[in-house]
Amino acid sequence: MLGIGAYRPQRVVSNAEVCETLDSTPEWIFERTGIRTRRWISGDETLRSISAAAGERALVNTGIDRTKIGALILCTSSWLKLTPHGAPTVASDLGLNGIAAFDLTSGCGGFGYGLGVAADLIRAGSVDYVLVIGAETMTVGLDPNDRGTAMIFGDGAGAVVVGPSEENGISPTVWGSDGENAEAIAQDVNFLEYMDRAQALQGTDPSVEAIGRMALRMEGPRVFRWAAVTLPRALSNALEVSGVSKEDIEVFVPHQANARINELMKKNLGLADDIPMANDIENTGNTSAASIPLAIEEMLVTGKAKGGQTALLLGFGAGLSYAGQVVTLPPAPKEPSFGA
Ligand code: UT7
Numbered sequence: 001m002l003g004i005g006a007y008r009p010q011r012v013v014s015n016a017e018v019c020e021t022l023d024s025t026p027e028w029i030f031e032r033t034g035i036r037t038r039r040w041i042s043g044d045e046t047l048r049s050i051s052a053a054a055g056e057r058a059l060v061n062t063g064i065d066r067t068k069i070g071a072l073i074l075c076t077s078s079w080l081k082l083t084p085h086g087a088p089t090v091a092s093d094l095g096l097n098g099i100a101a102f103d104l105t106s107g108c109g110g111f112g113y114g115l116g117v118a119a120d121l122i123r124a125g126s127v128d129y130v131l132v133i134g135a136e137t138m139t140v141g142l143d144p145n146d147r148g149t150a151m152i153f154g155d156g157a158g159a160v161v162v163g164p165s166e167e168n169g170i171s172p173t174v175w176g177s178d179g180e181n182a183e184a185i186a187q188d189v190n191f192l193e194y195m196d197r198a199q200a201l202q203g204t205d206p207s208v209e210a211i212g213r214m215a216l217r218m219e220g221p222r223v224f225r226w227a228a229v230t231l232p233r234a235l236s237n238a239l240e241v242s243g244v245s246k247e248d249i250e251v252f253v254p255h256q257a258n259a260r261i262n263e264l265m266k267k268n269l270g271l272a273d274d275i276p277m278a279n280d281i282e283n284t285g286n287t288s289a290a291s292i293p294l295a296i297e298e299m300l301v302t303g304k305a306k307g308g309q310t311a312l313l314l315g316f317g318a319g320l321s322y323a324g325q326v327v328t329l330p331p332a333p334k335e336p337s338f339g340a
Pocket of ligand 1: 023024025028029032033108146147148149151219220221222223224227256257258261286288316317318
């Protein structure tokens with residue numbers, strides 16, 4: 001990873017604000033998830049604009065001549081149209097029109113999948129440089145009254161430029177899925193029914209109440225149980241395939257789903273207490289496929305981690321799917337995302 005960039009939406013939403021609608025308390029939310037605030041898009045901000053903004057920052061921070069970028073992978077589960085998909089439009093917004101550009105949907109594990117595909121494209125010689133963007137506007141499908149999701153999800157985008165290097169900076173990917181538990185995180189409206197209803201109501205009643213909300217539902221405790229069994233194995237496999245020992249890990253960047261899950265994973269893996277662990281969830285919430293690049297960026301900007309350090313990454317979520325790698329962290333961004 002040669003450079004990183006991120007975009008954090010301008011609107012900061014506190015637990016107290018979430019609780020104006022949700023039947024919960026700010027204290028419960030912080031204690032059970034580790035979240036204090038999250039960012040939600042507002043005004044002109046869209047998935048397209050925040051993806052391009054994060055991509056632009058990654059290109060600028062890498063200092064690369066953008067004509068060298070051969071492919072763009074947009075990792076997201078919140079691009080609302082199946083056709084056209086998002087990556088070609090974002091590529092053209094970035095002055096990269098014409099390059100290979102595709103979306104990759106693998107829930108909160110999406111960035112790990114994208115990073116793995118990018119590294120393998122480069123190793124195979126298909127392209128020299130890839131821009132990987134993890135971006136989500138989770139709020140477009142958020143039911144503000146749902147106790148299982150409303151307080152968790154946030155919006156944001158993070159991006160990295162991946163390219164060739166003398167030393168291997170991205171280990172083979174450790175990844176997998178469990179379709180038998182796929183319904184544990186799912187949209188509660190299927191696209192065809194939704195479109196039919198919207199079509200039937202066109203010009204009469206376009207309200208959310210009438211059409212229905214394409215809301216994301218999550219059986220949190222079920223995902224928690226799956227995570228507790230699957231992820232420790234994935235983490236040890238990542239160490240094994242990378243040839244790096246536990247003692248060599250300098251930074252731990254798990255998906256920012258729940259600070260309690262992350263504390264447990266760190267403890268179970270036996271990482272030393274003083275190994276810095278990402279805790280971007282506190283002020284960013286769970287941004288699904290954007291969470292890992294956002295968390296890395298936060299650690300580099302605040303000095304909790306340094307460019308060149310060896311980090312263990314693990315994304316997990318809808319699918320249920322996971323993907324992780326041992327990586328060398330990119331240099332700290334010259335243009336940080338805070339205050340965006
Ligand atoms: O990013 C994709 C991957 N996602 C994950 O990994 C998510 C994993 N799961 C979680 O993060 C947690 O399961 C949640 C944060 C979603 C929920 O926390 P929990 O500790 O598992 O809560 P629970 O559903 O087991 O409920 C515990 C109690 C219940 O009350 P009783 O029965 O003990 O009286 C719930 O009614 O907390 C209550 N509760 C709430 N209270 C206030 C559940 N949700 C809420 C809420 N506010 N939002």
